[in-house]
Amino acid sequence: MDLFCVSPQAKPPVCKILDYGKYKFEQAKKEKEAKKNQKKTIVKEIRFTATTDKHDLQIKANATNKFLSAGMKVKVSVFIKGRMMQRMDIVEQTLNTFPAMISELGEVEKLPEMNGRDYSCVVNPKKK
Numbered sequence: 001m002d003l004f005c006v007s008p009q010a011k012p013p014v015c016k017i018l019d020y021g022k023y024k025f026e027q028a029k030k031e032k033e034a035k036k037n038q039k040k041t042i043v044k045e046i047r048f049t050a051t052t053d054k055h056d057l058q059i060k061a062n063a064t065n066k067f068l069s070a071g072m073k074v075k076v077s078v079f080i081k082g083r084m085m086q087r088m089d090i091v092e093q094t095l096n097t098f099p100a101m102i103s104e105l106g107e108v109e110k111l112p113e114m115n116g117r118d119y120s121c122v123v124n125p126k127k128k
Helices: 020-036 054-069 082-086 088-101
Strands: 002-007 014-018 043-049 073-079 106-115 118-125
Touching: 002 020, 014 020, 043 054, 054 073, 054 088, 054 106, 054 118, 073 088, 082 088, 088 106, 088 118
Parallel strands: 043 073
Antiparallel strands: 002 014, 073 118, 106 118
8 A cells, every 4th residue: 555645735735645556547547537538639631722623623622521421621722833923813713612512511711821832621510
């Protein structure tokens, strides 16, 4: 048996006599159970370029709708190649048409922003 100080800041300090090995085991068990009950957020990513054709965008939108219906977040990224950096109007137009294709199942959480050579936004599934 060990003397374990439960609350050292209290006046007077609170101590218990207990088996410290068993106490550590119970604490680890509680932490493991709490971790098991946490909900994990899965973020999928859909990538395409600014010059991707409309039919190919529709296929990407169908895949995004599948992810959104499963309750996952989706990061939509437009990869900017070469000289396309000078034609950001085309990139913005492509990224603005894509959320319209998935508007029935998702809503844009985070507005589009530049991250290196990616212009991306985050889409959440709509609440039912």
